[in-house]
Amino acid sequence: TRFAYVRHFEQASEYFLPRDTWLVIRVDGRGFSRFTQAHNYVKPNDVRGIQLMNRAAMHVAREFNECCAAYGQSDEYSFVLHKSTQLYSRRLSKIASSVSSAFSSAFVFHWAEYFPTTPLQYPPAFDSRVVSYPTVQHVRDYFSWRQADCHINNLYNTCFWALVQQGGMTPPEAEARLDGTFSNDKNELLYSQFGINYNTLSAVFRKGTFLAKEEPGAFPADAFLPGGCTDLLPWPANDQSVEGFPVSPLAGAGALEASVAGLSVSPSEQEAGEVTEKADDTAAAMSSSSTSHLKGRALRRALAKEERKQRKAANLRKDFHALHIDIIGDNFWATSATPGTKPGLGAVLFAERSADAPAPGTLRRSLSQELADVL
Amino acid sequence: TRFAYVRHFEQASEYFLPRDTWLVIRVDGRGFSRFTQAHNYVKPNDVRGIQLMNRAAMHVAREFNECCAAYGQSDEYSFVLHKSTQLYSRRLSKIASSVSSAFSSAFVFHWAEYFPTTPLQYPPAFDSRVVSYPTVQHVRDYFSWRQADCHINNLYNTCFWALVQQGGMTPPEAEARLDGTFSNDKNELLYSQFGINYNTLSAVFRKGTFLAKEEPGAFPADAFLPGGCTDLLPWPANDQSVEGFPVSPLAGAGALEASVAGLSVSPSEQEAGEVTEKADDTAAAMSSSSTSHLKGRALRRALAKEERKQRKAANLRKDFHALHIDIIGDNFWATSATPGTKPGLGAVLFAERSADAPAPGTLRRSLSQELADVL
Amino acid sequence: TRFAYVRHFEQASEYFLPRDTWLVIRVDGRGFSRFTQAHNYVKPNDVRGIQLMNRAAMHVAREFNECCAAYGQSDEYSFVLHKSTQLYSRRLSKIASSVSSAFSSAFVFHWAEYFPTTPLQYPPAFDSRVVSYPTVQHVRDYFSWRQADCHINNLYNTCFWALVQQGGMTPPEAEARLDGTFSNDKNELLYSQFGINYNTLSAVFRKGTFLAKEEPGAFPADAFLPGGCTDLLPWPANDQSVEGFPVSPLAGAGALEASVAGLSVSPSEQEAGEVTEKADDTAAAMSSSSTSHLKGRALRRALAKEERKQRKAANLRKDFHALHIDIIGDNFWATSATPGTKPGLGAVLFAERSADAPAPGTLRRSLSQELADVL
Amino acid sequence: TRFAYVRHFEQASEYFLPRDTWLVIRVDGRGFSRFTQAHNYVKPNDVRGIQLMNRAAMHVAREFNECCAAYGQSDEYSFVLHKSTQLYSRRLSKIASSVSSAFSSAFVFHWAEYFPTTPLQYPPAFDSRVVSYPTVQHVRDYFSWRQADCHINNLYNTCFWALVQQGGMTPPEAEARLDGTFSNDKNELLYSQFGINYNTLSAVFRKGTFLAKEEPGAFPADAFLPGGCTDLLPWPANDQSVEGFPVSPLAGAGALEASVAGLSVSPSEQEAGEVTEKADDTAAAMSSSSTSHLKGRALRRALAKEERKQRKAANLRKDFHALHIDIIGDNFWATSATPGTKPGLGAVLFAERSADAPAPGTLRRSLSQELADVL
Ligand SMILES: Nc1nc2c(ncn2[C@H]2C[C@H](O)[C@@H](COP(=O)(O)OP(=O)(O)OP(=O)(O)O)O2)c(=O)[nH]1
Ligand SMILES: Nc1nc2c(ncn2[C@H]2C[C@H](O)[C@@H](COP(=O)(O)OP(=O)(O)OP(=O)(O)O)O2)c(=O)[nH]1
Ligand SMILES: Nc1nc2c(ncn2[C@H]2C[C@H](O)[C@@H](COP(=O)(O)OP(=O)(O)OP(=O)(O)O)O2)c(=O)[nH]1
Ligand SMILES: Nc1nc2c(ncn2[C@H]2C[C@H](O)[C@@H](COP(=O)(O)OP(=O)(O)OP(=O)(O)O)O2)c(=O)[nH]1
Ligand SMILES: O=P(O)(O)OP(=O)(O)OP(=O)(O)O
Ligand SMILES: O=P(O)(O)OP(=O)(O)OP(=O)(O)O
Ligand SMILES: O=P(O)(O)OP(=O)(O)OP(=O)(O)O
Ligand SMILES: O=P(O)(O)OP(=O)(O)OP(=O)(O)O
Ligand SMILES: [Mg+2]
Ligand SMILES: [Mg+2]
Ligand SMILES: [Mg+2]
Ligand SMILES: [Mg+2]
Ligand SMILES: [Mg+2]
Ligand SMILES: [Mg+2]
Ligand SMILES: [Mg+2]
Numbered sequence A, B, C, D: 001t002r003f004a005y006v007r008h009f010e011q012a013s014e015y016f017l018p019r020d021t022w023l024v025i026r027v028d029g030r031g032f033s034r035f036t037q038a039h040n041y042v043k044p045n046d047v048r049g050i051q052l053m054n055r056a057a058m059h060v061a062r063e064f065n066e067c068c069a070a071y072g073q074s075d076e077y078s079f080v081l082h083k084s085t086q087l088y089s090r091r092l093s094k095i096a097s098s099v100s101s102a103f104s105s106a107f108v109f110h111w112a113e114y115f116p117t118t119p120l121q122y123p124p125a126f127d128s129r130v131v132s133y134p135t136v137q138h139v140r141d142y143f144s145w146r147q148a149d150c151h152i153n154n155l156y157n158t159c160f161w162a163l164v165q166q167g168g169m170t171p172p173e174a175e176a177r178l179d180g181t182f183s184n185d186k187n188e189l190l191y192s193q194f195g196i197n198y199n200t201l202s203a204v205f206r207k208g209t210f211l212a213k214e215e216p217g218a219f220p221a222d223a224f225l226p227g228g229c230t231d232l233l234p235w236p237a238n239d240q241s242v243e244g245f246p247v248s249p250l251a252g253a254g255a256l257e258a259s260v261a262g263l264s265v266s267p268s269e270q271e272a273g274e275v276t277e278k279a280d281d282t283a284a285a286m287s288s289s290s291t292s293h294l295k296g297r298a299l300r301r302a303l304a305k306e307e308r309k310q311r312k313a314a315n316l317r318k319d320f321h322a323l324h325i326d327i328i329g330d331n332f333w334a335t336s337a338t339p340g341t342k343p344g345l346g347a348v349l350f351a352e353r354s355a356d357a358p359a360p361g362t363l364r365r366s367l368s369q370e371l372a373d374v375l
């Protein structure tokens, strides 16, 4: 129609995010001071609220394939898209609006599972922004920024509400009491006045939640969890994967076990073993039969194709694990410079490899060696 | 902290929409072909689906104060923010993400009211985009574009599903039958083959839904509804304003009456009469007592202040009315050039006046005359 | 080549300016405090410098067809592109960089014509920015902003240098003397202390230079020059149109006369008379012969085509006139609401018509009447 | 004034380029097909034109401190700003417009030095664009893209004009002859038909010009010039540094020698030796006297400060060298992974270090060792 010319006006607000850079999308609750009050959130931290945020984030992280990890605390969640992503051709509005929409939608959708006795009073909203970071170091610093924020606010809030709820102060009195204090003053205050050792509080509150996309059991805990991870919360039993996604290790009955298992214990190592065996079978089969007659370029191609196939399969097996760990320190980000040492989880998740590359170690060693020999 | 530098990277993806231009935000369902199938939407139009879209749009339109009007059809809704808006300082990401979030959130929130027997299977999402238009003519053409789209698609879909559901054709056969046909061919087909007079189908389907922000009963129907509006759907009885907003004329029992009344009939004219009387009281009181001793600049200021007060009060009384009318033709957009004629609704809603200006006629005549005399 | 992928990265910094809005490009000398000192510019105003700026601006205004007008003062120049422009598809970088480049290039190119005895010491540079304005009112306010700036700075500088050069003050003393003074204080100071009536200083300094694109002699002065224009500077005799552009009324020997003539006096009215006559001939010929047998739509089309032809011819005859006039007051911007009155130059230049539309009055009256009759 | 509000409209077209990324600005002549013809450029390559482009580029590269290198061919030049640059706070318009302006201005300014007998007919213009690249690899690929373009076009043009000028073909015939040919076909054609060995043509034409910012004599040729550099053109004798910049090794009489010397031969090594000696003196003096009493943090700070001082001094000594070398191959980009090998020039110029960091080797070894010991 002759009105269609108005379409062209969209071009002027169509922005493309820089290519080959990491995209971080942060959603933040609009007016959650009011929302948390209206819904009687526990102060300073409401486990139901946190789990609901995690559930909504899990939905978003699964919906957008190139998402490698996410981190949440308070009324916010940050999602990292791998720098190779071409989601919506990197159009800013599409990414920002779709992520905030999916998050909000899932938040309302799952509300009753976490707040079964508190009806939702009105539709909550979340804004979002997309930021482009050129290197992994920036992504690391971004996570550190958000976790440091979590730490500072949580320490403050813990003191504040202890003074008010247990110490009988009025909010203004509590505020005045904390004014000008440093971290150690606050730790000291908690311990001396309320017998609280801040560091023994649940890591969920102190560290926030990090969602890592990994295969079930692919990483033994010691590879990337220097501080350990002792207090993973059980995932509610009524959580179910409704959208045809692979059932999460966090979802359904037994989620806690599976999740912890994913980090350290034996059952998953068995499972991982099986996976590896199967891969080995395939590879062995392939290497002996299908590639034995190939040479040079042809062999290289066949191996590259097989590698892509393995990667894709590995990627399909992956899902998000919720961890409450330190993501600031070097252990999390260490690359395995020294032979024999294992890289940190951060180094694994934010590798240069494309988003669907396999977790290190899942790709059969001999395959990459063969490749190396040929190249 | 030393990590806070990452914050500065936000600047590079922070875009400001042009000032003093109309902002149109269009949300569109992501993958609604699948969503409508998965939830057994009636084909080609599901009244429940349309009402839910309207309900979600009503929520958004109320949330963002500078919204003057909205228009919806299929899985999309467009919201117009007055050109004077300073919402989020006109930051693109904030506007786009908040609107899509609020819409999605309300869609899920109200789902069960419209689909009481169909559980929501998964959280739906909507993308959004913001477009800037410099003049009202562009806004008019934008609405025309969307309503023409509604018309074209609905005529096609009506034929298509008549051929399939009543004519026993397979979808490919129906598609082939319609290939190359023009509007009048399709009208003819519907009439001759299925006895359907397209123009008597519900205006909801043919025209989509236009949400207009107006006072209860401010506009008699003949001012802006040349084609009339015969088939406004009753608003579900269980709809309630939960967020402290003024109860909509569309909400609650009797909404149909109120809504229609808002356009033409007597009860609302009574109400409007009362409002006018009250305003007259205030004005009379003010003009006689508080301004009688003022002269020149001082009087001008006092009157301007009073005008702003009246505007604000008028604006607070306003809420959105759902109309299923022609928004392409000149009647809707006519300004009242000739004395004695009334302007069309479009001309009223998208007036140059600031977003919170009163509907014409609600501002006491003598007040503006006084102003005119002084100036 | 396999490197060509880097090309795609250009997309992320490719911005499109809003459509159907007026584009204003302002260039400003980089470090002209130093440049003017290094080249011994007369203080506070150097006529040679101003003329060189005007010459460079004339070049730019001619190079970019959609430019309707320009305004310069101090080390800056602003160019207005008609809102219909599709220059470089409205790509920001292309427009900003090309304009600053063309301006700088012409500035250096013409340097020696205006500073024949002062060698250019180093290549000067100008930055530029592009701003989008939705309405003519904004364009008007933009020009007012720049001319007000010219006035304020020039009044200050005139006082400052009078105090220093004639009053024997040191610069800090002069600054202190002027601190806290208002416009009328400064006027008073100039008059009482130095016998200078500020308003009799050359309008070039007080008003800056406005470049208007018009036909030779198309507008009698009283149409748009309420304040008159008494002190147009003679354009240097050695200025020549080197690029195949039509010779400007400002260029070559006799430029002063032609220019002033263009505004008020008889020779140009004669010329304008001739032009009109010629147009009349064409029109008469056309209307009698080629259109007499046409009716309705066909006639309308023929007339529209003829109108476009006349417009194009009129546009080709146009060139830029340098005026030193008030562009803030209403006279300049007045549209001809009352029959019999002539519109101001601003209203003519920034008409809604497309960039190549004819100046009002150049289009044969009977033609538009015929159109009006038919439509 | 009340008009100043128009200023705020600038915000909507104010874009900030992504931080911590390499900025590449490419200028390109507007309509240089016509310009080169109008000024009788030699075909296919005019040495005067190339030298003038290099001269203008030298001006730009010197003006913008964070510029590390530039590359030119045909009517275009690309400038790389170090990723740490905060030039104009990374505002797109300012950078794009200033660079194109400075380039154009210098081009006209220096015209007569290179075309003493050809008057400039009209002011030439250059557009520019700014592109952001996240890693050095992208910068490398960018240079490769432009040099490959140079190669392809130059090989084609060489053949084309040989066929026309020596082979007596008409341009269409020459075009037809070359249609569908590959690189080796063209090489073969040149050799067999015209006795031209393409690889012995001047590297200026085949490789374009790379401007590298380095200290006089800092790098012995073998470090980064695998292919050698045999045909550097003498820089015109009348070139002078007029803007207070350090005299370039390329400027003035003896420039050729200095330039070549800068790459390989003894005089500059002597000079470099002197520089190093002086640095050693300072360092020795400092390390023995000023730091001997310092410990830990204090020592670290003192050393860091000294390092910054040395860096700054080193940077001030640097100027641009024009090279006509291969910038695609690995030698140019090689980092010195193996001890004992020297890094390529590309690796040196585009190091992670901040823009004003010293060339490797100029920082006294013991200083960094001391730092290493302490840290
Ligand atoms: N009681 C309680 N409050 C929480 C919890 N998590 C977040 N909140 C509250 C604390 C803060 O008031 C609010 C988050 O702060 P924001 O800075 O995001 O402010 P708010 O969302 O009110 O405004 P905004 O629209 O984001 O500018 O949410 C929780 O677990 N329990
Ligand atoms: N049965 C039925 N379908 C509807 C109704 N309203 C909308 N739809 C469907 C028809 C279309 O398949 C779809 C809207 O078309 P779109 O172009 O927005 O496509 P879709 O949302 O699938 O993809 P997208 O993510 O927007 O690109 O929604 C309805 O009332 N009844
Ligand atoms: N003597 C003299 N100076 C002039 C004349 N016209 C302009 N100027 C000088 C006065 C100001 O110092 C300077 C323009 O001020 P700006 O605010 O543009 O500053 P400037 O160009 O130095 O810095 P910028 O790079 O634009 O930020 O040019 C003139 O006719 N005569
Ligand atoms: N004869 C001659 N021509 C040259 C030389 N260097 C560049 N040119 C010409 C060849 C091309 O026609 C032109 C550069 O091509 P472009 O693609 O930049 O086209 P042009 O500048 O005409 O148009 P544009 O405004 O950039 O789109 O400059 C030279 O050394 N000698
Ligand atoms: O979403 P579609 O397919 O209707 O088409 P579009 O909305 O014009 O495309 P996009 O959503 O990608 O802007
Ligand atoms: O939302 P706040 O108040 O925490 O602060 P912000 O997120 O930095 O501000 P904005 O949401 O306006 O970007
Ligand atoms: O200028 P061209 O024709 O070489 O092509 P381009 O530079 O890719 O196009 P543009 O200058 O329009 O970006
Ligand atoms: O250039 P100035 O100092 O007159 O100030 P500005 O032009 O407003 O600032 P900028 O050039 O940085 O936009
Ligand atoms: Mg915020
Ligand atoms: Mg919040
Ligand atoms: Mg928050
Ligand atoms: Mg779409
Ligand atoms: Mg859709
Ligand atoms: Mg749709
Ligand atoms: Mg400036």
Ligand SMILES: [Mg+2]
Binding pocket: C028, C029, C030, C031, C032, C033, C075
């Ligand atoms: Mg300046």
Ligand SMILES: [Mg+2]
Binding pocket: C028, C029, C074, C075, C076
């Ligand atoms: Mg200035």
Ligand SMILES: [Mg+2]
Binding pocket: D028
């Ligand atoms: Mg180009």
Ligand SMILES: [Mg+2]
Binding pocket: D028, D029, D030, D031, D032, D033, D075
């Ligand atoms: Mg070119």
Ligand SMILES: [Mg+2]
Binding pocket: D028, D029, D074, D075, D076
């Ligand atoms: Mg080119």
